[in-house]
Amino acid sequence: MLVLLFVMSILLGATSFACGILPLSVAFSKTCLERLSAVGTGLLLGAALGVIIPEGMETAVEASPGLIPTSTIALSLIFGFTFMLVIEQIVSPHAHSHNDHTLGLHTVKKDSTQKSAEVDFDAELGELEQEEGLDRPGYRQPAPSSIPLNDPHASEFTGRAFSLTFGLVIHGLADGLALGASSLAKDQSGVSSNLSVIVFLALIIHKAPTSLALTTSLLAISLPRQKCKEHLIAFASSTPISAVASYLLFSSFGNGDNHWTGIALLVSGGTFLYVATVLQPVSNHRGASSIGDMRPITRVFHIVVGMIIPLILSVVLGHGH
Structure with missing residues (x-):
């Protein structure tokens, strides 16, 4: 199973990098990326509620014959959710203190006017931009070519870029926890299950718009x-x-015991719920304020489609609950 995990990890990293490189040479449709982001939100919800958490509960129960470890299940979920909450507040302590939750992200267009458009690729990234002063009303980001290399504010731009990247790296680590924990899951016969494949596919689609968002934001602050x-x-x-x-950590702790595997799955389920419901809000109350913004019904449709996909995969791969 470690070999399969290693292959999936390589593919996941390569896909994230490939998607992130594209904005350096290609302009993307705002509507297309918004829809992909909505599907990614649904995938995280579907993977957490329909696959990871049920598997974690089942594994925890199997590790405790004769009783249902409700306290362990509850504490693991709360810990995963709270961990992401604390980390996100440390990275961007005032991210949720604004009354206006319109979270923008600048895309760089390769036209003569070098205009910027605002897109909600990933709410966590938009919040970091607001915290770092990248999304102030009436403020237009300069084009990458408009700031000289000896600009006195170069260090400030570097600091903003670090904050953006650091926040997403933390969330990337949490995604890795989910993939590693799911690779430890076994079916009733003791054979490695296909849960990790479902999580892997969900992460692939989720990370595509996030990688695009990171690169476009870095370009917007004129980072080389x-x-x-x-x-x-x-x-x-x-x-x-x-x-x-x-995977290696929980394998050494568990030593064949499902107890730690169940805890790891439930913790990762809690982190998925936070990312999907808080960092990428399911309810988007912005309204269609500009051309290209999705209508609420369209956004809901794409989220629901994303939520159903992990369930379909679990049935197809023989891992239904």
């Missing part, structure tokens, strides 16, 4: 392209490293 690639590598490698590390 080489530096953009370095930040992207850090983000793309966070989940693979965390996945392999968490």
Whole structure:
């Protein structure tokens, strides 16, 4: 199973990097990326509620014959959710203190006017941008080519880029925990289950718009392209490293016992719920304020489609509950 996890981790990191590189040379449709982001939100919800958490509960019960470890289940879920809450508040302590929750992200267009558009690719990234002063009303980000290399504010731009990347790296580590923990899951016959494949597919689709969002944000603050690639590598490698590390860690702790596997799955389920419901709000109350914004019914449709996909995969792969 470690070999399969290693292969999935490599593919996940390579896909994240490849998607993040695209904005350096290609302009993307705002509507297409919004829809992909909505499907990604649904995938996280579906994977957490329909696959990871049920599997974690089943594993925890099997590890405690004769009783249902409700306290362990509850504490594990709460810990995963709270961990992400604490980390996100440390990275961006005022992210949720605004009355206006319109969270924007700038995309760089390769036209003569160098205009910027605002897109909600990933709420966590939009919040970090607001915290770092990248989304102030009436403020337009300068084009990457408009700031000279000897700009006195270069260090400020570097600091903003670090904050953006650091926040996403933390969430990437949490995603790796989910993939690593799911790779430990076994079916009733003791054979490794296909849960990790479902989580892997959900993460692939979830990370595509996030990688695009990171690169476009770094370009918007005039970070050199080489530096953009370095930040992207850090983000793309966070989940693979965390996945392999968490697998080895829980394998050594568990020593064949399902107790730690169940806890790991439930903790990762809690982190997924936080990312899907808080960092990428299911309810988007912005309204269609500009051309290209999705209508609420369209957003709900794409989220529901994303939620159903993990359930379909669990049935197809023979891992239904």
